[in-house]
C-alpha cells in the first residue's frame with residue numbers, strides 16, 4: 132500500500148514527467164518574477180530583494196527553496212556558519228569514539244562530540260534569562276540548516292483533531308486552518324523530501340506517501356510484543372530517511388545509525404543539504420552566513436516592512452537590507468525576539484504586535500522517560516543492528532482523553548540495542564550488577580572489579596531499553612517570553628526572558644506516561660531502572676524547553692485581537708511580513724512539529740506567490 | 749600588528765607621548781600559532797582541545813596510582829588486554845581537564861586512598877603488595893557494603909570504575925571485546941533468523957513480503 136513510493140520511483144525514472152515538472156516550475160518562475168516587478172514598481176537596484184528570509188532551518192530552508200524555484204530573488208540570512216555534511220571539513224559520521232579525546236562526551240556539544248549541532252543550551256555571548264521561579268531551556272543551533280542537521284527525523288503529520296482541540300475540549304486554541312488545508316502540502320513534502328513509514332489507517336496518525344520502513348530490531352520486536360499484549364499499539368516509525376534513493380542528488384541510507392551527525396550521503400533530511408543547496412543552485416538565492424538579524428525595518432508612513440538590519444558577525448558591521456517581503460524563520464524564540472525588538476513609533480509594542488500576543492503561549496512538548504534492563508537479552512549474539520539513525524518502531528497516542536484526567540495525548544519513542552560504545556558506557560554498573568545473578572546463579576553485591584566485572588559488561592551489553600513520552604501541552608497565556616529589560620547579547624541586541632511553568636494537566640499526563648512505561652517494561656519481562664518518578668519530581672516531567680519542540684509565540688488565528696498572523700501566517704498588522712517557523716502554530720499536537728513547519732512554510736510561500744500574482748502585495 | 753602601529757602613530761604625532769606607556773597599556777596580541785582544525789571540529793573546539801592537550805593534571809605519582817587502580821578494575825584476560833593497555837589513564841587525564849568538576853573528587857580520592865593505605869599498611873597505595881591493594885579495594889568496591897570510614901573511598905572507587913569502563917570500552921580494544929560490529933556502511937535486513945528463533949519472535953507478513 133505504498134503509493135508514495137511508486138510515485139517517487141516514477142519521478143525518478145520518467146523523463147517525461149521530469150520535463151513536465153521543469154516546464155511547470157519554469158512557468159511559475161517567470162510569472163513570479165514578472166508579477167513581483169509589476170506589483171512593486173520600484174527601482175530594481177541590485178540591493179533590493181524580492182524576499183529576505185531570516186534563518187535557514189526547516190521553515191527558512193523550505194521558503195527559500197519554494198520561492199527560489201518560483202523565480203523570486205531571495206536573500207537568505209543565517210546567523211550561523213556554512214555547513215555541508217558531505218565536506219570532510221565537517222564530517223563526523225563514521226568516526227570512532229577513540230577519535231575524540233573525550234570519547235564523544237558532550238562537553239562542548241550537548242548531544243556529544245560528534246553531534247552536528249553548533250550551539251546548544253548555552254551560546255557564548257548570547258545569553259537568555261528566566262523569571263525567578265520559572266524555567267525554560269532554550270536549544271539553539273547556529274549553522275546553515277539550524278537544528279535540522281541533527282534533529283531526530285521523526286516526521287509526523289498532525290491529525291484532523293490536532294487542529295481543533297479547543298472545540299473538542301474547551302481548553303487551548305483551535306487553528307484557523309484544518310487538516311484539509313495542509314494535507315496537500317504534507318503530500319508534497321513527503322514526496323520532495325522522503326519519509327519512511329507504513330499505512331495504518333489511523334485517524335489520529337494520518338498516513339502519507341511512504342518509503343519502506345526498516346524492519347524492527349530485536350529489542351523493538353520484544354517491545355512490540357509486550358506492549359501489544361497490554362493494548363498499547365506499536366507501529367513502524369516515520370522518519371525522513373531515504374531507505375530508497377529518490378533522486379540523483381541524494382543517496383540511500385547505508386544504516387549507520389548516525390543521522391544526528393548529519394549524513395554525507397544526504398540520505399536524511401537536513402534543510403541545509405536537501406533544501407538550501409538546491410535553492411542555491413537555481414541562482415535565485417543569495418546566502419549570507421554569519422548574519423545576525425537584529426530588527427525588521429518598516430516605513431513609518433505605510434507601516435509596511437522595508438527589510439532588515441543585521442550584524443555581520445565577522446566584522447561587527449551593521450548592514451541594512453531592503454526587501455519587498457520579509458519572512459521570519461529564525462525559530463520560535465528568535466522570531467518572537469525579532470518582532471519584539473523591532474519597535475518604532477508606529478509599532479510601540481514591537482512589530483505586528485497590536486494584539487500584545489507576541490511571545491505569549493510559548494509551549495514545548497512534555498517529556499518523561501524510563502529505562503529498563505531486559506534479562507532475556509543478556510549474553511546475546513553479536514551482529515550489526517545499527518539500522519537507521521533512530522527508532523524503527525513507535526507508539527502513537529492510543530487512548531481517549533475524555534476518559535482520562537488530562538486533555539491531551541502523547542506518543543512513545545523507544546531506544547535500546549547494541550549501539551556503538553561512547554562516553555558514559557558502563558557508567559553506574561554498581562547499581563545494576565547487584566540485581567542480576569551471576570552465571571552460576573549466585574548473587575553478589577553491586578559494584579566490584581576485575582574479571583567478574585568485565586564479564587558483567589559483556590553479558591549486559593545490548594540488554595537495555597528505554598522509552599520516552601512526548602506529549603501535547605495546553606498552551607497558556609501565562610507562559611511567555613519577552614524582552615529582558617536589562618540584558619543584551621554581545622551584538623548589543625536585547626535578549627529574551629522566559630516565564631514558563633507546567634500546569635496540572637501536563638503533570639498528570641507525565642504520571643500516566645510513567646505508569647504506562649512500567650506496564651510496558653513488565654510486559655516484556657524487564658526490570659525498570661532507578662526509582663519510579665513520583666509527585667515529588669513531577670513524575671519526571673522534563674523542564675520546559677528540554678524537549679526542543681517549542682512553538683506558539685507568534686500564533687496565527689482569525690481574530691487579530693488574540694493572534695498575530697492570519698491563516699496564511701501573514702501578519703495581521705503588516706501585510707508583507709510572514710512567519711514560516713513554528714512560532715506561528717497555536718498548538719503542537721502530540722506529534723513532533725517539524726513536518727508541519729515544512730508543509731506550512733511551503734503553503735505560506737505559495738500563498739505569497741499567489742498574492743504577488745494578484746497584486747495584493 | 750596594525751593596531752599597534754596605529755597606536756604608535758597616534759601617541760607620537762597626536763599627543764607627543766613616549767611610545768612605551770601606550771604599548772604597555774595595549775599589548776599586541778601574541779601572533780597566534782597556526783592550528784590545523786581537524787575535520788568535524790569547530791575552531792573554538794580545536795583550540796580548546798589543543799590547549800588542554802598541552803596541560804598536565806596528574807603528578808607522576810597520581811598517574812601511577814590511577815594506572816594501578818584502572819588495571820585492578822579492568823585487568824587483562826583471555827579475551828582482551830587491560831585498561832592501561834587500552835590507554836585508559838591518558839583518557840582519564842584528559843577528562844580531568846575537559847570537565848574540571850572531576851578534579852577535586854579525583855585528586856582528593858587519590859589522596860584518600862594513600863592516606864588509608866598508609867594507615868592500614870604503612871605505605872602509599874602503589875607501594876603496597878598486590879594482596880594489600882586488593883584488601884583495601886575489597887572494602888570500597890561494593891558501595892552498599894562499605895563500612896563507616898570507607899564510604900568516601902567507595903564513592904571514589906565508583907568514579908574510577910565509571911571512567912575506566914568508559915575509557916576501556918570506547919577504545920579499539922574495548923570495542924572488539926564487547927563485540928560491537930557496526931559503524932560501517934551496510935544493508936539492514938532485520939534480525940538474523942537464528943536469533944529470531946532463539947527468542948521465539950517472528951516478523952509480520954508485510955515485513956517479510958515487503959511493503960508495496
Ligand SMILES: Cc1cc2nc3c(=O)[nH]c(=O)nc-3n(C[C@H](O)[C@H](O)[C@H](O)COP(=O)(O)OP(=O)(O)OC[C@H]3O[C@@H](n4cnc5c(N)ncnc54)[C@H](O)[C@@H]3O)c2cc1C
Nearest residue numbers: 186188189190210277278283284285424461712723724725
Ligand atoms: C536533538 C533534537 C532532536 C529533534 N528531533 C526532532 C524530531 O525528531 N522531529 C521533529 O519534528 N522535530 C525535532 N526537533 C525539533 C526541530 O529541530 C525543530 O522543530 C526545527 O528545526 C525548527 O525549525 P525552525 O526553522 O523553526 O528553526 P531552526 O531549525 O532552529 O533554525 C533557525 C535558524 O535561524 C537562525 N537564526 C536565529 N536567529 C537568527 C537571527 N537573528 N538572524 C539570522 N539567523 C537567525 C539560526 O541560526 C538557525 O539556523 C529536534 C530538535 C533537536 C535539537
Ligand code: SF4
Nearest residue numbers: 384385387388394520
Ligand atoms: S542512518 Fe542512514 S540516513 Fe542516517 S546518517 Fe546513517 S546512512 Fe545517513
